[in-house]
Amino acid sequence: MDALTSLDAVDTGLLVLRVLVGVTFSLHGFQKLFGWFGGGGLTGTAGWFRSLGFGDGRAAALLAGGGEVAGGLGLALGLLTPLAALAMIGTMTTAALVNRADNGFWSVSKGWELNGYLIVVAATVAITGPGAYSLDAWFGLDGWSGPGVGLAVTVVGVLFGWLRWVTRTTPAD
Numbered sequence: 001m002d003a004l005t006s007l008d009a010v011d012t013g014l015l016v017l018r019v020l021v022g023v024t025f026s027l028h029g030f031q032k033l034f035g036w037f038g039g040g041g042l043t044g045t046a047g048w049f050r051s052l053g054f055g056d057g058r059a060a061a062l063l064a065g066g067g068e069v070a071g072g073l074g075l076a077l078g079l080l081t082p083l084a085a086l087a088m089i090g091t092m093t094t095a096a097l098v099n100r101a102d103n104g105f106w107s108v109s110k111g112w113e114l115n116g117y118l119i120v121v122a123a124t125v126a127i128t129g130p131g132a133y134s135l136d137a138w139f140g141l142d143g144w145s146g147p148g149v150g151l152a153v154t155v156v157g158v159l160f161g162w163l164r165w166v167t168r169t170t171p172a173d
Contacts, residue, residue, distance in 0.1 A: 018134070022071075026069050054169075063091075085150075085154075086122075086153045086156060089122050093161025127146065
């Protein structure tokens with residue numbers, strides 16, 4: 001396989017990964033914000049976050065839903081990819097702690113396995129960049145990636161997600 005064919009394969013693979021993961025991720029945000037696709041909408045999601053100790057829950061619902069929509073669509077389009085990855089990593093870190101930390105790793109036990117996969121996907125795309133088939137490439141922003149960017153995005157995203165978790169009030173039992 002020559003270098004051009006190999007590059008096309010990598011760019012095509014990144015496109016498929018970005019679109020499938022990004023669109024699916026954004027749909028979760030549409031569930032939270034608008035109640036689409038069987039979601040609770042802003043009111044239902046706010047109530048759930050309130051039950052978890054996130055104040056009245058509205059700000060948490062807006063942050064989570066907004067992070068999922070912006071992060072997911074940004075990843076799918078390959079637009080401002082490190083910022084999209086940051087939104088995904090922060091949101092999934094909080095989700096891992098909210099929903100899954102006490103249940104261990106495995107999804108079969110309602111653990112944080114899926115959240116971890118999504119964090120890794122977002123970090124990986126921040127490291128590799130979105131590829132040639134992206135809006136970042138179209139606008140000449142495709143050089144804004146690499147191991148340093150991926151590491152920084154991952155550390156900041158995990159830190160923000162963890163801070164959002166630890167600053168909540170402990171819900172009453």
